[in-house]
Amino acid sequence: MKRTPLYQIHKTLNAKFTEFGGWEMPLQYSSIVKEHLSVRTTVGLFDLSHMGELEVCGQGASELVQKLSANDVGRLTDGRALYTLFCNETGGIVDDLLIYQYADDHYMLVVNAANIEKDLAWVETHNDTGAEIRDVSENTALIALQGPKSMDILKPFVPECDVSEISFFRFAVEEVAGIGTVISRTGYTGEIGFELYVDTNSAEDLWNALYPAVIEADGQLVGLGARDTLRLEAGLRLYGMDMNDDTNPYEVGLGKFVKSKNRQFIGKSALLREKKKGIAKQMIGFQMLDRAVARAGYAVYQDSECIGSVTSGAPSPSLKYGIGFAAVSSQAIPDDGKIDIEIRGRMHPAKIVKVPFI
Amino acid sequence: MIPHNLRYMESHEWAKQDGDVVTIGISDYAQSEIQDIVYVELPEVGTELTQKTEFGVIESVKAAFDLYAPVSGEVIDVNESLLDAPEQVNASPYDDGWFLKIRITDPSELDALLDADSYQAHIEAEHA
Numbered sequence: 001m002k003r004t005p006l007y008q009i010h011k012t013l014n015a016k017f018t019e020f021g022g023w024e025m026p027l028q029y030s031s032i033v034k035e036h037l038s039v040r041t042t043v044g045l046f047d048l049s050h051m052g053e054l055e056v057c058g059q060g061a062s063e064l065v066q067k068l069s070a071n072d073v074g075r076l077t078d079g080r081a082l083y084t085l086f087c088n089e090t091g092g093i094v095d096d097l098l099i100y101q102y103a104d105d106h107y108m109l110v111v112n113a114a115n116i117e118k119d120l121a122w123v124e125t126h127n128d129t130g131a132e133i134r135d136v137s138e139n140t141a142l143i144a145l146q147g148p149k150s151m152d153i154l155k156p157f158v159p160e161c162d163v164s165e166i167s168f169f170r171f172a173v174e175e176v177a178g179i180g181t182v183i184s185r186t187g188y189t190g191e192i193g194f195e196l197y198v199d200t201n202s203a204e205d206l207w208n209a210l211y212p213a214v215i216e217a218d219g220q221l222v223g224l225g226a227r228d229t230l231r232l233e234a235g236l237r238l239y240g241m242d243m244n245d246d247t248n249p250y251e252v253g254l255g256k257f258v259k260s261k262n263r264q265f266i267g268k269s270a271l272l273r274e275k276k277k278g279i280a281k282q283m284i285g286f287q288m289l290d291r292a293v294a295r296a297g298y299a300v301y302q303d304s305e306c307i308g309s310v311t312s313g314a315p316s317p318s319l320k321y322g323i324g325f326a327a328v329s330s331q332a333i334p335d336d337g338k339i340d341i342e343i344r345g346r347m348h349p350a351k352i353v354k355v356p357f358i
Numbered sequence: 359m360i361p362h363n364l365r366y367m368e369s370h371e372w373a374k375q376d377g378d379v380v381t382i383g384i385s386d387y388a389q390s391e392i393q394d395i396v397y398v399e400l401p402e403v404g405t406e407l408t409q410k411t412e413f414g415v416i417e418s419v420k421a422a423f424d425l426y427a428p429v430s431g432e433v434i435d436v437n438e439s440l441l442d443a444p445e446q447v448n449a450s451p452y453d454d455g456w457f458l459k460i461r462i463t464d465p466s467e468l469d470a471l472l473d474a475d476s477y478q479a480h481i482e483a484e485h486a
Binding site: 314 | 393394396399415418419421422441444
């Protein structure tokens with residue numbers, strides 16, 4: 001298993017570890033609930049160095065990312081990031097990712113850890129524009145600071161720039177605690193926060209600089225356990241759970257990130273065809289009506305008919321009941337929103353609710 | 359740390375004998391490993407349990423864990439308070455966090471369980 005540059009620090013901090021996408025990552029340090037709630041109320045510090053970073057540079061860079069991206073990269077200007085999907089020729093999702101534009105001949109793609117090799121191959125295969133592609137994942141560490149206090153905590157470490165001026169989905173290249181950092185106003189928690197990209201060799205220094213400030217602010221170190229419940233409450237999909245190579249963006253509720261007008265991209269014709277045909281499957285958010293917990297793979301019923309299955313599910317630490325996403329047959333969605341979820345052979349009542357859950 | 363008046367399973371359930379009634383729960387080590395218990399699913403009074411077979415489930419934020427019966431017998435009492443306050447298993451695994459009381463049929467089954475020292479050794483081996 002691969003380890004991030006902060007592995008030894010996590011070990012010293014008594015983290016429990018888990019395997020995720022081929023990486024040995026902190027699952028939790030104290031308690032998932034405590035870590036989760038700290039991000040909602042104060043601040044949390046995350047090591048996300050398992051995420052992949054691909055750089056696309058040079059002449060043809062802009063054309064290449066535009067061709068691969070379902071969302072319109074043409075909307076980017078320097079210093080902005082875009083959430084997008086790479087789709088295959090049949091409209092299935094190769095990965096969901098962020099594209100950062102440093103300049104119109106310099107982009108950084110931030111991809112899911114388990115998909116780094118797949119995405120690199122995908123980008124290289126379709127590179128007929130002469131762009132230069134580099135996998136810089138090994139040299140790039142990612143530390144996230146998320147929660148209502150994240151702005152105040154980060155500020156004193158960045159004397160050269162007012163971090164409150166960096167608006168949502170924008171980034172700045174500045175020194176944080178004297179370390180060259182890409183400060184990105186992004187996150188996967190539904191809270192205000194920052195994602196900080198640094199050279200692998202500086203990861204420990206940045207972590208050690210921020211850590212005391214986080215603890216001082218009543219914050220927590222946050223592992224992947226709470227990262228999952230935070231993103232779920234915020235209504236954010238997870239690749240490999242809620243979507244994969246065989247699901248198209250419309251089926252998983254990400255249709256708004258498909259921009260087909262006046263542009264070409266891989267998968268466009270298949271997606272237009274699917275949309276015209278009607279989308280047979282839909283992703284719904286649900287909440288449990290008893291204390292049971294629905295998890296991925298459990299069957300969803302309307303009356304006695306199985307209409308789909310849960311793709312992500314967990315007890316919500318903020319709401320204190322089970323929530324999740326389910327992929328269900330569009331035609332079978334009941335008007336009253338009442339469904340049942342089969343948990344260990346027994347039916348448990350649930351209802352369809354709007355996402356985000358909080 | 360590990361109560362000496364209880365017997366243990368390798369799957370971390372404990373059993374406390376009081377005549378022909380055995381109370382069962384999970385160990386402090388188990389609750390601290392599982393953490394954040396949010397749901398407990400237990401059988402009803404009258405259910406017959408068989409030693410070493412599943413009788414219920416506890417769920418943490420992260421995952422579901424099966425519970426195994428340390429002894430065979432009939433369920434005569436269920437800790438209903440866990441349905442509304444499953445966190446009692448975290449807070450008090452040996453007292454308020456008990457699961458069931460069972461009327462046992464074969465007291466010798468208890469001899470097959472680990473004593474406190476053997477259980478301690480088992481935890482250390484598992485943790486190493």
